[in-house]
Amino acid sequence: MSEKVFISPGKYVQGKNVIDKTGEYVKPLGHTALVIADKLVWGIAADRVVKSLEQAGITAVKVEFQGEASKNEVNRIADQGRSGKVDIVIGVGGGKTLDTAKAVNELLGSSVVIIPTTASTDAPTSALSVLYTDEGAFDTYSFFSKNPSLILVDTKVISQAPPLFLSSGIADAMATWIEARAVIEARATTMAGGLPTLAAEAIASKCEEVLFDYGLQAYESVKRKVVTPALEAVVEANTLLSGLGFESGGLAGAHAIHNGFTVLEGDIHHLTHGQKVAFGTLVQLALEQRPLTEVERYIDFYLKLELPVTLEDVKLKEASREDLYRVAQAATKEGETAHNLPFAVTADDVLDAILAADQYSQAYKAKIGYKN
Ligand SMILES: [Zn+2]
Incomplete structure (x- = not known):
């Protein structure tokens, strides 16, 4: 293509x-x-x-x-x-x-x-x-x-819905730039069936900027069930910017790992799409060898939005290595968007990245004295 x-x-x-x-x-x-x-x-x-x-x-x-x-x-x-x-x-x-x-x-x-x-x-x-x-x-x-x-x-x-819905949408939208950036680097094919345009790149990047700037205020707005300019901006980021950005900018690791999680039984099924994508995003960042300061910026933002950042948070504290390997296999099966990353990935790489993402978040929680 x-x-x-x-x-x-x-x-x-x-x-x-x-x-x-x-x-x-x-x-x-x-x-x-x-x-x-x-x-x-x-x-x-x-x-x-x-x-x-x-x-x-x-x-x-x-x-x-x-x-x-x-x-x-x-x-x-x-x-x-x-x-x-x-x-x-x-x-x-x-x-x-x-x-x-x-x-x-x-x-x-x-x-x-x-x-x-x-x-x-x-x-x-x-x-x-x-x-x-x-x-x-x-x-x-x-x-x-x-x-x-x-x-x-x-x-x-939208302002009347439970805050978890908005934070889940923010998590889904936070994956947009991270995945589009990988697809652009890999020159992979997007969900729109071609290479990413500069328009999609600009939209995906703007999406992340709006969320880091206004995500927390928007989350507070829906806790009070009020429509604020911050909420208007984040609703547009979650819906329009993320929608255009993921479709014409492409999906990569975060959503493949989300799809992998759906093969498991148990409590993880009660999590929202965005909650699973939040952890999937951290796994992609671990695979991509992003530096500590960058990874911690995402973990910190997700914690403030009460989004899951560890395996325990996604109800997988008790999951066996075999179960997590099944997730990694599903995330890397033929045709999955994990293969849009700009490097080759195997199920083994994804399994290690899942465990690493969990560990990075645990270390960050310990560093800031975070209480569950
Ligand atoms: Zn999504």
Whole structure:
């Protein structure tokens, strides 16, 4: 691959209470919308979406998402869209709902609108979904012909979500520059199917700058459920900058290690995507031979956001060496993005880096007298 490729959604809208303008923004896209949300999100946001659609003269077909972004769930919901003859698919909720909406849309050939109710992942803007098995293990990246037509981000809704969602989104977005930097150096292929552009490089780098500058204030803002300029900046970094940055800048070690963790049983399944990515990011930094001051800057930032930095924090204190080797094998299997790093990596290298990242964080905690 020698061409550079940059892809992006049609329109991105962010602000307080924009959810009540859904109808206005969706109107140019069609007449009948399939609205997908889980049980909880119907009460928080999706009913308002439907009300706004109806006010704009758009018919809404309501569907309840069952919780797993799996092929079975995608097919079930697509059938409902077919029988409702919809020409728009709207996903309202968290990463898995949104990934499901995109996959349903691909089957229906309609336009997809994404309305995230948390800033917990960078899933909204991309033309891909992460699909899981019905049991919740990483299954595959599913790539689509186009990015969403519209992303509507209501910062008032996002400010009401538990702080863990925002910190998880910050962790996912913190991986963006670290992974894009590796992909650029390796001249590897991004999720957009080409080499990274200067635009993607600038966006990914800006993403990290915004998070280091405003991440902690944004985290404090959501603890008080208020929308501040710091929160607005971090929501944009988590959603738009990270979304464009990871897709057209590329993924590398952090997400491969995240995917590796999904093969394990037990409590790690209760962690968010971002929590697993946070530890995966530290593992990538260990693999890359980053100097102590640089590594400690990330550990310190994650600790302030109450993100996991050790194996104990990701509920793997008791994991055997064999289990961690399975993680490392999954992270380095053929086609995984660990091979986008600018050097060769084996499962053995990743296992050592997992243990090293854990040790670096333990040493840092001891150095600053950190109490769990
Ligand atoms: Zn991610």
